[in-house]
Amino acid sequence: MQTNKTLGVMIYVDNSATMLQEFEWIYKSWIFSGNWTTSDLIVVHHPDVAHALPLDDEGIVGVPCLPVAVPGSPFEGYHFMNSIGCVSGPHIDDIALRYPFLLRTDADVFLTSNLVDFRPSYPVHGRGHYHRRPDFREKMLDFCKRHGVIHHNHFGCGSSLLAQSQLVVPFLRRQTYWCEKLLRDFGDDPANWGTWPDWFRGVSSMYAAEIAAAEAGNAFLRLGRERILDVESFCDEKIDSLVFHIHAVHTDTYFSKFEYRNGAYDDVDINALDISYIDQYCHWLAATPLEDIKRRAAYPQ
Template identity: 35%
Template sequence: MEKNYNANAESRSDLSCSEASIDLGVLVYIDNRKETVEEFHWLYKSMIFSNLFLRSRIIAVCHPDAINLLPVDEKLTIIPSTPYLERNAEWQGYAYINSVGNFVDQSVFDECKKYRFILKTDCDTFVTPALLDFSPSGLCFGFGAYAYEEEVRWKLSQCSLRWGFPHSGLHNVGASVLGPSDHVCNFLTAQLDYCNKLIKEEFSNFEGAWPGWCKNVLTMYAGELALRCTYPQQCSLGFLDHFPSATRNIGSDVLHIHAWHTNQYWSKHDFRAGKYFDIRSDQIDRNTLGGYCHWLAQSAIDNVVNERLTR
């Protein structure tokens, strides 16, 4: 039977942010990995450069051992949180669950209630100045890339029917979500529910292989099912999680860029491997999605602040 995930929507829409102009919370989970902490600084620098702190604050749900590695900034609210997989034996070895499970907690939802909108995203992302004036009416996502095989689409339809609702045919829902705070909290609650259903009923003794039905992208499957159960008629795909391409310029239709796994410029793996070491900052074209990410990842925080002030 389909569960009502909107039952607490009214209570979650009660705004209590002390500054009326601060209406956006950026919700992110930070694990105690060197790479994840580095990536969080990319997101943080992009918020500085894009002036997003004029309307937003960061809600950092953070592994206790990583807290001291974050910037000291009053615009960060840090919520210590032991990884979900360490508290739930069935998730051992599947770290992706932390980016869902660690958010579904009353302390996190209470913080989200202080904002009109929430952007839930990953650390390896970059916001752009276009987000400064964007106000969603429903849930906005990027595009995922997990359901191009017919087997996967069929399995998702079968799961939804088995769990009490027909599938609407909407596939490849992205990892990040932006929308009214109550909508995002309800979506995350549903997503975790479907993560747990999938691990028990589909992947308890089955791993699968990409690009077929595969445990490795279980959280993405759960996001699609959660959207169907919450706001299937109040959603838009394509606003978030853009690829860091060097052939596309940043425009008002690019709110958010995700450093996906890619072998093309800009690649976070090539960046870490030192393959862009010879490119000076003044040679980077910040007007492109790839150049924007490259420059922010490479630049020190003080340089980003100075560039913002001189724009």
């Protein structure tokens, strides 16, 4: 496969109606924002959903992969690991390295036009809101000390990462490694899994990203841009020049993916939405038919 695109946007789509809906959100935003002209959407997917994905469309690169979080695996019961472990390994690494830059992210995101030509000199991290409590910080530092990692006191890597591909590919391997270590450390008894927003098994994949970044030291932290990606979908401010990427986070506040699915916004006239605002941009993209998006963006039909 030859490509002249400079960015690969890597996501995983599992075999679920929810994830297929979320894929449509990032897909529509990738088209509408113009990112389809400079990047490819690398869709690592469960083989059983291939028929439901636009794998023959311009700029879509499909890679089938079964989930890693399956019974008997180190990630059993932790399905969040699929979005990391499935975009790392022999089935995808050579494809990923064909792009100068990679954005590893989740499917439930919305890209903006600011990303079209944004190719950063240093790694750009997402926003992780897990890092604020003293209990978390104490246990993170303790875990790193027990496993021989110098932490550097940089907390809150977040879910997504944009950097040069030669940095992202090994980073994902280490993130997978550290997530397995964390899950073993939490053990099999739910009584020891903690609770949000303290030290909590449920966000181990983000903890693993923080540890992988700390382990890599200067390559990720010395000049890296922190808490830039994963702007929250509930923000009601304008899309300014630093909003590259919006995440449909867990919230009931507009724009909420949960409330959207529950029909809470069904009476809203989407033609009256102001898509220069973060929350309304997300809602408009989620609700606007794909064919309308393609026409507006002059995307090849």
